[in-house]
Amino acid sequence: MDAHTQEPSRAKRLKAATRETHDRLDRSIMEAASFADLEGYARFATMQYRFHQDIDALYGAPALQALLPGLAERRRLSLIAADLADLGVALPTEDASRAFPPNIEPDMPTALGWLYVAEGSNMGAALLRKEAAKLGLSDERGARHLAPADEGPAAHWRTFTAALDAINLSPEEEARTAAGANTAFARVQALANASFG
Numbered sequence: 793m794d795a796h797t798q799e800p801s802r803a804k805r806l807k808a809a810t811r812e813t814h815d816r817l818d819r820s821i822m823e824a825a826s827f828a829d830l831e832g833y834a835r836f837a838t839m840q841y842r843f844h845q846d847i848d849a850l851y852g853a854p855a856l857q858a859l860l861p862g863l864a865e866r867r868r869l870s871l872i873a874a875d876l877a878d879l880g881v882a883l884p885t886e887d888a889s890r891a892f893p894p895n896i897e898p899d900m901p902t903a904l905g906w907l908y909v910a911e912g913s914n915m916g917a918a919l920l921r922k923e924a925a926k927l928g929l930s931d932e933r934g935a936r937h938l939a940p941a942d943e944g945p946a947a948h949w950r951t952f953t954a955a956l957d958a959i960n961l962s963p964e965e966e967a968r969t970a971a972g973a974n975t976a977f978a979r980v981q982a983l984a985n986a987s988f989g
Contacts, residue, residue, distance in 0.1 A: 801953065801957045802953075802956055802957045802959075802961075802966070802969070803908065803953035803956055803957060805966075805970070806905065806908050806969065806970060806973050809970040809973065809974065810909070810970070810973045810974050810977055813974050813977035813978055813981065814977055816977075816981060817977055817980055817981045817984060818916075820981060820984045820985070820988065821836070821984060821988075824836075824984065824987075824988035826987075826988065827920065827923035827924065827926070827927065829927070830879065830927055832988075833879070833924060833927055833929070833934075834876070834879045834881045835987040835988060836987070837872060837875050837876055837879065837881070837934075837937070838876065838881065838884055838987060839980070839983045839984055839986075839987045840868075840872050840937060841869070841872045841873065841876060841883065841884055842884055842887065842983050843910070843976075843979065843980050843983055844867075844868050844869040844872055844910070844937075845869060845884070845886075845887060845890060846887070846890050846891040846892060846906075846979060847891065847892055847906050847907070847910055847976075848867065848869045848892075848894075849890070849892045849893065849894045849895075849896070849898070850863075850892050850898060850903050850906065850907055851863055851864050851866060851867040852864060852867075852894075853897070853898055853903070855897070855900060856898070856900065856903060856904075856907070859900075859904075859955065859959050860907070860952065860955045860956070861951075861955060862951070863907075866911065866952075868910075868937045871936040871937040871939075872936075872937045874936055875929075875934050875935060875936050875937055878929075878933050878934040879934055891906065891975075891976075891979060892906070899968065899972075900965075901961060901965040901966070901968035901969040901972065902968050902969070902971065902972035902975075903972065904956060904959070904969045904972065905968070905969040905970060905971065905972025905973035905974070905975070905976060906972050906973070906975070906976040907952075907956075908956065908969070908972075908973050908976075909973050909976035909977055909980070910976070911949065911952045912949070914940070914941070914945050914948060914949060915945055915946070915949055917937075917938040917939075917940070917945065918940060918945055920938050921935060921938040921939065921940075924938055
């Protein structure tokens with residue numbers, strides 16, 4: 793490796809490590825035509841709620857907040873709950889088998905992988921937001937959780953990935969982060985299969 797060759801960032805390595813599971817999930821959501829009507833969108837929002845229920849505790853974990861500045865403000869569960877209320881859809885029953893139960897310190901590298909998936913989904917939300925608008929939904933009604941951050945989705949993502957890339961991890965912890973990201977994509981895939989299958 794010469795001096796000009798730089799190792800890809802952790803975010804880029806995670807993207808490569810999860811490409812297959814990520815692509816499969818994207819295809820599932822598109823094939824389900826989840827934005828074809830309000831009923832499909834409600835199933836999509838319910839799927840989102842269940843995933844964010846899994847990870848909600850991570851946004852309040854002090855160890856993760858110390859590593860990822862502004863993490864608490866990225867939490868989206870309450871926005872999705874408000875969207876479901878707008879749609880007249882009852883919140884899913886509490887899932888006792890959350891990936892990250894409240895008040896239990898998460899495994900930090902694994903949690904970073906799950907947060908990578910959750911935060912990365914904001915980049916795709918811009919396209920989904922346009923589809924939601926065709927159904928009469930907006931940042932104030934029914935599609936709050938798809939609204940971009942004030943600074944825009946790209947800047948919001950860059951802030952997150954810069955903090956993620958700056959964390960010192962051992963090779964074994966790196967492997968747990970990649971495994972966590974793949975597990976998160978697999979979890980969303982399972983929720984998608986249950987919602988649209």
